Amino acid sequence: MGTGGFATVYAATDTLLGIKVALKIPSSELISPEMLEEFRREARLTMKLDHPNILPIRDASFIDGQFVIVSPLAQRTLHDRLGKRIAFETAFDLLTQIIEGVAHAHEHGVIHCDIKPENILLFDDNLVRLADFGIAKVAQKTISSSGTGTLGYMAPEQAMGKPSTRSDVFSIGLISYRMFSGKWPEYPFTWPMVGAARLRRRAHPDLIALIRKTIEILPRHRHRDANVLLADWEKVRLKAIRFSRR
Numbered sequence: 296m297g298t299g300g301f302a303t304v305y306a307a308t309d310t311l312l313g314i315k316v317a318l319k320i321p322s323s324e325l326i327s328p329e330m331l332e333e334f335r336r337e338a339r340l341t342m343k344l345d346h347p348n349i350l351p352i353r354d355a356s357f358i359d360g361q362f363v364i365v366s367p368l369a370q371r372t373l374h375d376r377l378g379k380r381i382a383f384e385t386a387f388d389l390l391t392q393i394i395e396g397v398a399h400a401h402e403h404g405v406i407h408c409d410i411k412p413e414n415i416l417l418f419d420d421n422l423v424r425l426a427d428f429g430i431a432k433v434a435q436k437t438i439s440s441s442g443t444g445t446l447g448y449m450a451p452e453q454a455m456g457k458p459s460t461r462s463d464v465f466s467i468g469l470i471s472y473r474m475f476s477g478k479w480p481e482y483p484f485t486w487p488m489v490g491a492a493r494l495r496r497r498a499h500p501d502l503i504a505l506i507r508k509t510i511e512i513l514p515r516h517r518h519r520d521a522n523v524l525l526a527d528w529e530k531v532r533l534k535a536i537r538f539s540r541r
Contacts, residue, residue, distance in 0.1 A: 302319045304318065338364065343403065351366060370419065373416075376412075389474070393423055395525060410463055468509025477493055478493075
């Protein structure tokens with residue numbers, strides 16, 4: 296299905312359950328005993344996250360000498376979906392699910408470190424599941440000794456090797472801005488950014504203020520974690536939907 300800097304992903308069939316699954320197989324040249332142990336630790340931590348908006352890991356073990364991570368197979372990624380126009384209410388719902396999944400992880404002390412459209416999977420009925428919780432952190436450490444995450448989606452402090460729950464909030468903010476404005480904001484994230492005019496036409500001022508807070512350069516100016524963000528997000532839901540329907 297695809298190859299990245301860390302692993303190759305295959306579509307397969309679980310012959311026992313009769314369902315389609317995704318197999319993520321890390322590149323053999325990146326596997327070391329130290330990395331594998333950390334990978335297992337992160338996998339065990341992630342397997343404890345039981346939430347409808349987090350992609351479950353069905354198995355993480357050696358198969359024929361290859362370390363394989365097994366998970367449900369999605370229809371497509373949010374990256375694929377962004378190629379077409381998304382109605383405001385659909386976008387708001389997708390983002391709500393993203394925030395709810397991250398909030399659950401934050402409650403359990405897990406930081407994603409690589410929230411991006413490629414790691415946001417879409418299933419039937421617009422169900423969102425976030426992939427690579429915790430796993431992304433190990434993968435990126437393996438590829439580079441610098442900050443974990445994907446350049447262009449990560450918070451400034453994360454790029455310097457100091458990720459926190461506020462860093463995940465920042466990444467959610469970037470995706471929110473893209474979904475409502477149609478444009479990716481770029482550093483130094485000073486207002487007004489590209490796409491701001493379209494954002495003002497589509498989004499209620501309170502929603503815009505919330506999004507601006509999520510992508511503040513200084514971490515202390517953002518929401519503490521996704522749970523705090525979710526509370527503020529729900530507060531603006533009604534007025535945001537009404538504004539989009541006017």
